[in-house]
Amino acid sequence: MAQHIARSVRDALLRGTWVIDLDGVVWLAGVPIPGSGEAVNRLKDAGIGVLFATNNAEPTREELLGRLVHAGIRVEVDDLVSSAxxxxxxxxxxxxxxxxxxxxxxxxxxxxxxxxxxxxxxxxxxxxxxxxxxxxxxxxxxxxxxxxxxxxxxxxxxxxxxxxxxxxxxxxxxxxxxxxxxxxxxxAGKPHRAMMELIKARATDISVVVGDRPTTDGVLAKQLDVPYALVLSGVTSTDAVIGGSSPDLQHGNLAELVTAVLDG
Ligand SMILES: [Mg+2]
Missing domain, CATH: 3.40.50.1000 (HAD superfamily/HAD-like)
Structure with missing residues (x-):
């Protein structure tokens, strides 16, 4: 369900750094979610910072960077924090x-x-x-x-x-x-303190947290005092938004969210 975005919210999201979850947002088990890579690159082209924050501690950093490149995303090593x-x-x-x-x-x-x-x-x-x-x-x-x-x-x-x-x-x-x-x-991981401190150390101008899980990504957004954008491409489906913080924005996937923000 796409959602109209208020002008003031949209203006805030056109600046600063987006903290973006990986599993269920950019990919599912490493398989890119269609449009996600292009959406991230559109953000970067618009001058918006991107910091990927994943609770998945299983892959090495090189594996995560490789998956991002496989999704077509231009990425550097400092663009990524993990719960590991x-x-x-x-x-x-x-x-x-x-x-x-x-x-x-x-x-x-x-x-x-x-x-x-x-x-x-x-x-x-x-x-x-x-x-x-x-x-x-x-x-x-x-x-x-x-x-x-x-x-x-x-x-x-x-x-x-x-x-x-x-x-x-x-x-x-x-x-x-x-x-x-x-x-x-x-x-350690989202929404707990150790991960939050790592994220804050990497980005001082966070404008939104994007993620598929309200109990981690949503609560993190609340603690950072920024909007939470829920995407329904992962663990949360349209008819079952369970627990955590209620989202400020809700879209089917990252590509729809980015289109709504950038194209107004
Ligand atoms: Mg996720």
Whole structure:
């Protein structure tokens, strides 16, 4: 459902930096959503800044940049922040961590000079999205947390959108470890503080947050005190806008949003 955009809102969105989510906005499991790449380039051509902010900690930075290029987007390394980086920022250089996550997390931890260990004890257990998750992993993670390690989730998204169906998200994996550990986890990604601080460090002139999940992207927008633009190309469908912050703008996908803003 396209929506008329008030003049004052539109004027604000024609300046500054857009914080744009990736999964469900630019792509689904890496497969570009039609028109999204062109839409991002139209923003850049109009002089609008773009910062991609993803809760998906599984890919490496190079993989994420490669997917953006594959979507036809001109991008530089500083145009991207992930919950893997946010999780790493919560740990002091020189500390130790057990990482149960895809390759993006060990990369971010290594860049933070966090020592990745294979067995407890460790200062922290970091849970991120990965397709490998079994009883032994759960047992080891639980034991490390019960032994004193901090329990850090890269994010707590309950699901992960793909072109075919929803898959379990990091939040589902984190909940298993938290339950077994009887511990409330710390969470790094949107809308939590570590990710918000990374975003604010990269962009001081944020004008909107665009994302498919109101409970993460919408709440982040509210905390940044900027409008939230919901797109319905990911986990949220037209007839099921559930939880989180109600959107200021709502469009079918990124291309429709960008057209509405740029072409008024
Ligand atoms: Mg998303």
């Amino acid at each position: 980086q946010a999780a790493a920022a919560m740990l002091a250089p020189g500390s130790t961590a057990l990482a149960y996550a895809g390759p993006g997390v060990p990369q971010a931890l290594a860049e933070r000079a966090v020592d990745i260990v294979r067995e407890a004890p460790a200062d922290a257990v970091v849970i991120g999205w990965a397709r490998q998750f079994d009883f032994d992993l759960l047992s080891d993670a639980m034991a490390a947390v019960r032994g004193g390690a901090r329990l850090i989730g890269t994010n707590e998204d309950p699901t992960h959108p793909t072109p075919d169906r929803l898959l379990p998200g990091t939040g589902a994996l984190l909940a298993a470890v938290a339950t077994a550990s009887e511990r409330v986890p710390e969470v």
